[in-house]
Amino acid sequence: MKKILAKEEIKEVIDILMDLYPDAKAELNFSNPFELLIATILSAQCTDVQVNKTTKGLFKDYKTPEDYLTLTDEELGEKIRSCGFYKTKSKNILSTCRLLIENFNGKIPDTLEELMTLPGVGRKTANVVLSNAFSKPAIAVDTHVFRVSNRIGLADSDNVLDTEKDLMENIDKKMWSKAHHLLIFHGRRICKARKPLCEKCPLTTYCFYFKDN
Ligand code: SF4
Numbered sequence: 001m002k003k004i005l006a007k008e009e010i011k012e013v014i015d016i017l018m019d020l021y022p023d024a025k026a027e028l029n030f031s032n033p034f035e036l037l038i039a040t041i042l043s044a045q046c047t048d049v050q051v052n053k054t055t056k057g058l059f060k061d062y063k064t065p066e067d068y069l070t071l072t073d074e075e076l077g078e079k080i081r082s083c084g085f086y087k088t089k090s091k092n093i094l095s096t097c098r099l100l101i102e103n104f105n106g107k108i109p110d111t112l113e114e115l116m117t118l119p120g121v122g123r124k125t126a127n128v129v130l131s132n133a134f135s136k137p138a139i140a141v142d143t144h145v146f147r148v149s150n151r152i153g154l155a156d157s158d159n160v161l162d163t164e165k166d167l168m169e170n171i172d173k174k175m176w177s178k179a180h181h182l183l184i185f186h187g188r189r190i191c192k193a194r195k196p197l198c199e200k201c202p203l204t205t206y207c208f209y210f211k212d213n
Helices: 007-020 033-042 048-061 073-079 086-104 123-133 143-152 160-170 173-189 208-212
Strands: none
Touching (some): 033 048, 033 086, 033 123, 048 073, 123 160, 143 160, 143 173, 143 208
């Protein structure tokens, strides 16, 4: 049987996190779905702070898929080098721009299935775009959401897909996007990967990880 808190307790956990992080929101800077898609591709294995530094100039000069396609792989790679894995990211961004033009009229699609046809766009990135750019209910499970939700007992799984399913089953749909941000904020600030700061955490009476350790 899965080791998951009761729904009422999960609601209380979310309420506590809402009090703790009233401003929880996406930390990537963007002003439209296309920019968010590019920023999210760049954010793989990179901090949001670094991505924001890189996109500050990039988004001024390159606003549409057509703009990016004036660059070669190498030229774009140089512009995004500081985000790491720049060769792969550059290839993925340019292939994504091509597909956006060929298949989606240059617009960002707003379904999970369509977004996932784009190179470099996995389930997590697609969910980030759906919830943040299109305000659709979605829970993107990144490394923080995975770790924190499984520690507390909002999910009980060893993989991201089942964690997403657990969260969708146990959290009110209208709270999915907010819960994603709350769990990321908590993971970055208190429930850190290597050494969670449990002494500062208001969730000790709920958290399975805390009770077990
Ligand atoms: S009690 Fe510790 S392990 Fe549990 S959520 Fe808080 S910081 Fe994380």
